[in-house]
Amino acid sequence: MGLLVGSFLNVVVHRVPAGISVVRPPSACPGCGHEIRGFDNVPVLSWIALRGRCRDCRAPISARYPAVELATAVLFTVVAVVFVPTITDGGSSAGGAGLLLALLYLMAISVALALIDIDTHRLPNVIVLPAYVVVVVLLGGASAVTGDWGAFVRAGIGLVGLGTVYLVLALAVPGGMGMGDVKLAGVLGFVLAYLGWGPLAVGAFAAFLLGGTFSLVLMSTGRAGRRSGIPFGPWMLAGAWLGIFLGPVIWAAYLGALGLG
Known part of the structure; x- marks a missing residue:
């Protein structure tokens, strides 16, 4: 499934920034x-x-494909x-499936958005706006099946909270944070x-730790200056996936270090 989705993402990354339909025309060699x-x-x-x-x-066909x-x-x-x-761990399989589908969808658009942001800033x-509908429907369905509406309400708070943080940063530092970053943050x-x-x-x-570290490395090696435009979307996505995979463990360790665990 990942291989097939990845093949489609190549089309998305190439065509969406150019405003071309991802359905028509069929894929063709750009050379001949x-x-x-x-x-x-x-x-x-x-x-x-x-042989490429x-x-x-x-x-030649790019090895990126x-x-x-x-x-x-x-x-x-x-x-x-x-x-x-999580699908079979004591809860409803349908609820777990909704969560799994939401995360697979997020992973797919993460790959596409990261590459597009690197290529075009x-x-x-x-891509970003329909993601609101997809994740709300899938995770809302998961909550409906499991009855865990607390998670859904918490998600809404996270949407507003993180989106507001990025909006404030975008308004406070013009040019430092794009509105695309703000929308993705939600x-x-x-x-x-x-x-x-x-x-x-x-x-x-x-996201800020990874992005800031990368920026410092570029500046220290002379590959970027203070005013260089560095796409932040890939670091937002990388940070989010770090939170998804390791967030509970890291957060528990942090609280434990503070004596609050």
Whole structure:
């Protein structure tokens, strides 16, 4: 599933910033214009079989395509290994499935948004805004099945809270934080808070820690200056996933160190 989704994400990353439909026209070689045959569109394997070149004109095919497919497969597997047990761990399987689907969806758009932000310094509304509907519906359905409406209310607080923090930063430091970051913060705040206050706190803090560290490294090596534009979306997403996977453990250790655990 991850391989197939990764193949589609390659289309999304290429076409969405250009304002092209992800459905039509069919994928074609940018060099010769020949439509890609079905048997040349098998994730990873086709690229290997073609030795990274178009079958018709022998133009090179970027290694990023199979890398995205393989990375998405690995990331989907990690999500499944970590969260599939929640489906059968004492709760409703339907509720656990809703959570799993929400996280797989978030992982898919995380890959697409990170690559698009790196390429264009944009987080397109066409991906971010529908994510609100998807995560609210999936996690709302999970709460309806399990009866855990506390998690859903907490998620709403996370959406408003993290979105407000980013909005204040965007208004206080013009040019330092884009409105795309603000919109994405609401989605991430909703999912993180649904999982708990610990994941929200860790995920929110980790974004600034990771992004700040990366910026300092670039400046110390002379590859960026104080006014250089560095996409923050990938660090928001990386921080959020750190909160999702390790938030409860890190938060418990932090409270324990303060004598509050």
